[in-house]
């Protein structure tokens with residue numbers, strides 16, 4: 001089955017609609033599915049909820065969709081370094097569901113594994129715990145967190161074969177992996193698409209069975225060069 005699409009717009013065709021919950025990979029500014037985000041921006045879909053560790057910066061990552069007011073709600077753990085995010089949140093335009101970072105990763109992993117909820121000690125006694133089910137296990141109190149079941153996953157891999165067996169690079173691996181598994185459909189942009197059989201099966205981080213569509217992405221090195229140029 002050929003999963004390779006010729007453009008980010010093609011890779012998302014027939015999938016996007018208003019009010020979607022989208023799980024997006026990326027950590028800091030690495031491993032961001034930037035071309036797919038750009039295609040979502042161009043599509044004009046709105047009232048989106050994103051589950052993503054961060055909301056990018058003003059002109060990169062999910063930040064570009066905040067500028068166009070296409071995002072209704074963020075489910076995130078780190079929301080710094082984005083002035084428009086701060087403005088929209090403080091003015092009440094943007095909803096925010098704040099999660100401890102490990103809880104967010106586990107919520108995505110749980111959704112990908114079909115697990116609707118789990119108990120964690122993280123957040124007990126803080127605002128995070130307000131309104132959540134509390135339960136004691138072995139004399140310790142835990143709170144229940146819900147798995148994330150997204151309509152769509154968008155992720156960025158370093159290398160993948162044409163069937164979506166993927167390898168992520170360094171820090172870009174942490175959120176891309178669970179984000180990829182918790183959506184009904186996973187669209188992946190890849191820095192380098194290689195022929196089936198050329199990746200060592202022992203080195204695959206994400207089996208292609210989770211990935212529905214693949215599209216050629218750009219090299220992160222380009223971003224490093226831009227950052228150096230702008231510094």
Ligand SMILES: CC(=O)CC(=O)O
Pocket residue numbers: 026027028029053054077078
């Ligand atoms: C510090 C972080 O959580 C990194 C990020 O911006 O995603």
